[in-house]
Amino acid sequence: MTSTALRSRAWKLLELVTTPLLPSDYLDLVSPLRAGADLRGRIEAVHPETPDAATIVIRPGRGWRGHVAGQYVRIGVDVDGVRLWRAYSVTSPTSRSDGRITITVKAIPDGKVSNHLVRRVKPGTVIQLDQACGEFVLPAAKPAKVLYLTAGSGITPAMGMLRDTRFADVVMVHSAPRPEDVIFRNDLHDLVADKALRLVELHTDTHGMLDVARLEELVPDWAERETWACGPAGLLDAAEAHWAEHGIAAKLHTERFRPTVVVAGDGGEVTFGKTGKTVAADGATPLLSVGEEAGVLMPSGCRMGICFGCVTPLKSGAVRDLRTGEITEAEDGVLVQTCVSAAAGPCELER
Secondary structure: OOHHHHHHHHHHHHHHHHOOOOHHHHHHHHOOOOOOOOOEEEEEEEEEEEOOEEEEEEEEOOOOOOOOOOOEEEEEEEEOOEEEEEEEEEOOOOOOOOOOEEEEEEOOOOOHHHHHHHHHOOOOOEEEEOOOEOOOOOOOOOOOOEEEEEEHHHHHHHHHHHHHOOOOOEEEEEEEOOHHHOOOHHHHHHHHHOOOOEEEEEEHHHHOOOOHHHHHHHOOOHHHOEEEEEOOHHHHHHHHHHHHHOOOHHHEEEEOOOOOOOOOOOOEEEEEOOOOEEEEEOOOOOHHHHHHHOOOOOOOOOOOOOOOOOEEEEEEEEEEEOOOOOEEEOOOOOEEEHHHEEEEEEEEEOO
């Protein structure tokens, strides 16, 4: 008998012994990061960055394929007995020698996962991981002049790029409420001291909101620079309009952490068919949030309408896309993205 056949018979015997669990379930307890297992990571450290932001050091499992600077990773975290998925930019360089990666998380009001990661998670916690993805990355050929335009936690993908690639001429215009709210402030000023960055740091509590029209004053050659912008929707909307007005839209690359809401739906009762729950929903709250608040186990992913990890069959009624205002009606089990769809009248989801 071949060794392969012997291994197969041994595995089947183990399955009989361990039923109703599988041998792999026990291996997951002993070696969750092993090759061949579902991709996971172990949190090894949590480093505070600001009063409401922290960098999480993660040791990924052996199936991790690496990342490109600027990309994000989806992580699955168990919070109060429910596994929730969120997407965060990778803030470590691709060349980190110990194989660890970092994400940097800002706690947002009522954010279940962000507050858990910043304030409560402990080293040793095992989390689920997806492979890195995203198109907010640097080109293969280095631009001669670079501008990063960021605000708040929008600095996270830009920091991943700054740590990964040095440029001869790079400027960052970053906005945060106060100096103590600037994530990576010490790192940024170290780069300035090394002459690896020119930093324009603005504080909205004293300087007001960043007006892209001020770029003429802050960075006189802004139009000559390849620009990566990330931050609140208002800043990105203004930047896209400004670059388009000057005929250089192709030089601007943006990353949105949340979809732009164009119009709210009408709202209505949402029924989750499998669980039998029915709740009232307004026309502006994503169905994903409606379900989670009702205690329904909802699939989720990037929460930005990009990854399609949240798609769910729409059994009846209609929903409205919060980005475009487009109405989708139930027919033949059509799938809808619950993270960017709201109720447009009574509707039923197959959850």
